[in-house]
Amino acid sequence: MQGEGPAVCLGSDVDTDQIIAGRYLRTKDRSVWAEHLLEDLDPTLAGRARGAVIVAGRNMGCGSSREQAVVALREAGVVGVVAPSFARIFFRNAINVGLPVIEAPVPPCTDGARVVFDLDAGWVEVDGERYPARPLSGKMVAILRAGGLVPYWRSRR
Amino acid sequence: MSTLSERILGAPAGAYVDREVDLAFAHDGTGILAREALRDMGVEHLPHPGRLRLIFDHIVPANTGTTATLQAELRGYARSSGIALTDAGGGICHQVMSEGAVRPGMVVVGADSHSCTLGAFGAFATGVGATDMAAIWASGATWFRVPETIAIRLGGNLTGAAEPKDVALTYVSKLGMEGATYRALEFVGDGAAGISMDGRLTLCNMAVETGAKTGMFYADATTVSYLAEHGVSVAPRTLEDCRYEREVDIDLSDIVPLVAVQHRVDTVREVEEVSGTQIDQVFVGTCTNGRYEDLARFAGIVRGEKVAVRTLVVPASRAVLARAIATGVLADIVDAGCMVAPPGCGPCLGAHMGVLGEGEVCLSTANRNFKNRMGVGGEIYIASASTAAASALAGEIAVPEVA
Numbered sequence: 001m002q003g004e005g006p007a008v009c010l011g012s013d014v015d016t017d018q019i020i021a022g023r024y025l026r027t028k029d030r031s032v033w034a035e036h037l038l039e040d041l042d043p044t045l046a047g048r049a050r051g052a053v054i055v056a057g058r059n060m061g062c063g064s065s066r067e068q069a070v071v072a073l074r075e076a077g078v079v080g081v082v083a084p085s086f087a088r089i090f091f092r093n094a095i096n097v098g099l100p101v102i103e104a105p106v107p108p109c110t111d112g113a114r115v116v117f118d119l120d121a122g123w124v125e126v127d128g129e130r131y132p133a134r135p136l137s138g139k140m141v142a143i144l145r146a147g148g149l150v151p152y153w154r155s156r157r
Numbered sequence: 158m159s160t161l162s163e164r165i166l167g168a169p170a171g172a173y174v175d176r177e178v179d180l181a182f183a184h185d186g187t188g189i190l191a192r193e194a195l196r197d198m199g200v201e202h203l204p205h206p207g208r209l210r211l212i213f214d215h216i217v218p219a220n221t222g223t224t225a226t227l228q229a230e231l232r233g234y235a236r237s238s239g240i241a242l243t244d245a246g247g248g249i250c251h252q253v254m255s256e257g258a259v260r261p262g263m264v265v266v267g268a269d270s271h272s273c274t275l276g277a278f279g280a281f282a283t284g285v286g287a288t289d290m291a292a293i294w295a296s297g298a299t300w301f302r303v304p305e306t307i308a309i310r311l312g313g314n315l316t317g318a319a320e321p322k323d324v325a326l327t328y329v330s331k332l333g334m335e336g337a338t339y340r341a342l343e344f345v346g347d348g349a350a351g352i353s354m355d356g357r358l359t360l361c362n363m364a365v366e367t368g369a370k371t372g373m374f375y376a377d378a379t380t381v382s383y384l385a386e387h388g389v390s391v392a393p394r395t396l397e398d399c400r401y402e403r404e405v406d407i408d409l410s411d412i413v414p415l416v417a418v419q420h421r422v423d424t425v426r427e428v429e430e431v432s433g434t435q436i437d438q439v440f441v442g443t444c445t446n447g448r449y450e451d452l453a454r455f456a457g458i459v460r461g462e463k464v465a466v467r468t469l470v471v472p473a474s475r476a477v478l479a480r481a482i483a484t485g486v487l488a489d490i491v492d493a494g495c496m497v498a499p500p501g502c503g504p505c506l507g508a509h510m511g512v513l514g515e516g517e518v519c520l521s522t523a524n525r526n527f528k529n530r531m532g533v534g535g536e537i538y539i540a541s542a543s544t545a546a547a548s549a550l551a552g553e554i555a556v557p558e559v560a
Contacts, residue, residue, distance in 0.1 A: 013334055013421070017527045022506040025186055026216065026224045028193060040529045059335035059368065063527060064506065065270040067190055067286035087368055088339055089270055093286035137173050139300055149288045150197045153295065157199070 001120060001145060003079040003100055005053045007113040008045065010038075012057030016090065019061065019069040033072035050077030053115040055106060055126065057083065061090025070094045080117055082106055082124050095140050098148035103134040119144070160306040160399045161373045162341045165262055165281040170305045170402075179263040179280075181293045182210040184250045185217070187268035188231050190287030195294055205297040206239035212253050217245035217501040220509040240294075248474025248500040251275060251444040255358055256476055257387030261376035261394055266293060271444045271524065273364040276341075277357035278384070279376035279394050284365065304341040304370045307332070308401040311348030313410035318557040320454065321356030322446055322522065322541035324407065325363040326415040330425035331405055338368030345396060348409045349374060354383040355450040362445045363524050366422045414557055416520075417539035420528040428544050428556045437517040439464070439549040440531075441542055442471030442498075443505045446522035449477050449486075451542035456486040458546035458557060459493035465552030468495040468545075469511045471503035495549070507531045520548045 018041050020033050037046040054073065060083035061069060070093045073081065080100035094101040102117050104124045109115075117124040119141070122133045136144070146152035160170070168174045183191050188211050203209070211231065219225035228245070235242035243253050250267060251274040259265055261279035266272065268290040275282035285299070293299050309328050315321075328342075342364045344357070352360065357374045364372030374380070376394045384391050414428040441447070441455050452472060470490050472478040478500055481487040491497060504511030505523045513519055513535025522545050526537035540548070543557035 015525075015527045017506070017525070017530045021529065021533075022508040023512075025506075025508060026221060026227070028189055028227065040533060059338065062334060062368065063270065063525060065187065065268060065272075065284045065286050067187070067288060070286075085335060085338060087335070088370060089284055089286055092289060096286060096288040137300075137302070139173065149292055150194055153198045153200075153292060 001100060002118045003053065004116040005051045005079045007055045007109050007111060007115045007126065008048055008052040009109050009111050010054060010056040013059045013062055014056055015063035016061055016066050016069040017063055020066065020072045025066065025068060030071055030075045033068045034075035037072045037076045046076055051079060053079050054081040055109045055115060056081060057108065058085045060086045062087040065089045067093045067097065070097050070099050074099045082115065082117065095144050096149040098144060100144060104131040106131050158397050158399050160341065161279060161343055161375065162281055162304050162306055165264060166301055166303045168303050170303050172303045173300060174303060175298055175300050176264055177298050178208065178266050178293050180208055180210070180254070180258060180265045181290065182212055182250050182254060183268035183290050184215050185213040185228050185231060186215040187287045187290060189227050191268060191290040191294065192231060192234050194288045194291035198291060198295055200295040203238055203294055208297060209240040209294060210243065210254070211235045211240050212243040212247060212250035213245045214249045214501045215506065216508050217499060245501070246475060246499050248477070249444045249447065249502055251362070252448065252473035252477065256474065257384065257389050260384065260389060260391050261380065266299060270365045271362055273369065273371040274358050274362040274444055276364070276371040276373035277354065277361040278380055279374060281371060283371045302339070304339055305402040306341045306343050307337050308404040309342055309344045310346035310404055310406045311344060311409055312346050312406065313348050313408050314351050315409045315412060317559045318414050318543045319412040320541045320543055321352060321359040323412045323415045324409065325360050326417055326425045326539070327407055327412060328405060329363055329366050330423050332367040334366065334421060334423045335368040337364070340369050340402065342369050342372040344372065344374050350377060350379065353450060354379055355448040358448065359445055366524055414541060414544050416544065416554065417526055419526050419536045419538065422524065422526060422539065428540065428554065431554050432556055434554040435518065436466055436520045436548060436553060438513065438519040439466055439468040439545050440504060440511060440519055440521040440523065441545050442473065442503045443523040444473065445524040446542050447471055447473030447477065449480050451522065452477065452481050452490065453486050455542040455546045456489040458543060459550060460489040462493055462550050464494045464549040466549060468549045469498060469503065470495045471498045472500045474500050504531055520545055520554060
C-alpha cells in the first residue's frame with residue numbers, strides 16, 4: 001500500500017476534540033466533519049487537506065474514541081497520516097475506515113514537504129529522507145488493504 | 158506468573174489475540190455510527206445480543222431535532238435487535254456498567270475512550286471506535302494486542318483533603334499524556350486496599366489520559382462487598398508475582414489537592430499555586446467524579462453556604478442521584494445554589510448544556526482540559542470534588558479545607 005502527497009504538518013498531542021469538535025457530533029453527515037476538520041487549530045486546514053499527507057508529532061489522535069475524527073480526515077481527502085506515535089484508539093479507527101496510518105520516527109517538517117510512503121516495504125520518505133515504519137499486524141494490513149473493516153468483513157462472508 | 162491483562166487475555170504481552178467479548182457497550186454518540194457500520198457490513202442478525210448494551214449519555218435529553226431523530230433511530234434499533242437500552246437519564250455508560258454488570262476477569266469493550274474505567278473491577282476493559290464495535294455486535298469477538306503493563310504502586314493512606322482524583326492527577330503527571338500508550342496500568346501495593354470502589358473507578362478512568370489501554374485493580378474484599386451490594390457474588394483475585402515493564406511509586410500520604418491547568422491533563426500544579434484564579438463556572442460530574450462519594454464530599458463542604466459562581470452538578474447515574482436524594486446530599490447541593498442536571502455526561506465534551514463562552518474559565522471535575530473542548534475560547538482546570546466545592550464557594554480557585 002503506497003501513497004504520496006505534500007505534507008500538512010501538525011504538532012504533538014493533537015487530540016480528537018481538535019480534529020473534530022464535540023459540537024459537530026450531532027449529525028451523521030460526513031461532509032460536515034470534513035468541512036470542520038481541525039477548524040479550531042487552523043481554519044484553513046480543511047481546504048488544504050485534499051491529496052495531502054498529514055505529518056503529525058507524537059501522540060497523534062489522543063483523547064476521545066470518536067471515529068468522526070478519522071472519517072473527517074478521510075472525507076477531507078487526506079492520503080495518509082504519519083507520526084512518531086499514535087493514540088491507540090485513533091490508530092485502530094484509522095485502519096478500520098481505510099485511512100493509512102504510518103508510525104515512523106519522522107522529525108517535525110514544513111508544510112508542502114514531499115511525503116511518500118510504502119506500507120508494504122515499511123518506510124516513509126519526507127523530502128527524500130527515508131524513515132522505517134513500524135510494521136502492522138497481518139490482520140491490520142488485511143483490513144487496511146480491503147479499504148477498512150466494513151469491506152474486509154463483507155469480503156469474508 | 159502473569160499480569161492481569163495476560164491472565165484475562167490468555168497470552169503473553171506483545172501477542173495478538175482474537176477474543177470473545179463478555180460485555181460490549183456503546184452510547185448515543187458512537188452507537189449511531191456503529192449501527193451505520195453494521196448496516197454497511199450487511200449484518201442483520203446479532204449472534205449475542207445479551208452481551209450488548211446501549212446507554213444514552215452524551216447528549217441527554219436531546220438538545221435539537223437532529224439529535225432527537227438520531228436517538229430515536231438508535232432506540233428503535235435497540236428494540237428490534239434485542240440490545241438492552243438504558244435510555245436518557247439512566248446515567249453515564251461507564252457508571253451504569255459499574256453498577257453490577259462488570260465482574261472480575263471479564264473482557265469488556267466500550268465504544269468510548271473512558272471504558273478503561275471498568276478495569277477497577279479487575280476486568281480487562283478498554284475503548285474502541287464505532288466500526289470496531291459494529292464488528293463486535295456482528296461476531297461477539299474482537300482482536301487485541303496483549304499490552305505490557307506498568308505498575309502504579311500505591312503506599313500509605315490519603316490524608317487531609319486529598320482524594321483519589323488527586324492521585325489520578327499525580328500518576329498522569331508522572332507518566333505524561335503518552336507515557337503509557339499501548340500499555341495497561343495495574344494499581345497495586347498496600348495503599349490500593351484503602352481506596353474505595355468509587356475511588357478506584359476514578360483512578361482507572363484517567364488511565365487513557367496517559368495513552369493506556371486500560372487501568373486495573375485486583376478484585377479484593379472492597380470489590381466483593383461493592384458487587385454484593387449490587388446483587389453480584391464474586392471471588393477476590395490474588396496478585397501473582399509478575400513482570401512489569403516499569404513501576405511508578407506513589408506515597409498516598411504525600412498527596413495534596415492538585416489541579417491540571419489548561420490545556421494539558423499532565424500539566425499539574427498544587428491547588429495552592431493557582432489559588433485566587435478567577436472562574437466563571439464550576440462543573441461537578443462526569444465518569445471521573447460524578448459518583449455518590451464525590452457528590453457527598455462536595456455537599457459536605459458547601460452545606461449551609463452559598464456558591465459564588467454558577468455551579469452545575471451532574472450525577473453520574475440515576476442510582477447516584479437517587480442515593481443523593483435519599484441521604485440529603487442533593488438538598489444540600491440545591492440549597493447552596495447549585496444547578497442539578499439529569500444524569501449523563503453534561504457539558505464535559507462541549508456538545509450541549511453548560512458549555513463555555515469565549516474567555517470563560519471552568520473548574521471541572523472531568524478528565525480532559527483540551528483546548529476548546531467545553532466551548533471555543535473557554536479554559537478548563539481539572540480538579541477534585543472537594544477543590545470544586547471550595548472554589549465554588551470562593552468564586553475563584555481555592556484550596557479545600559481539611560475534611
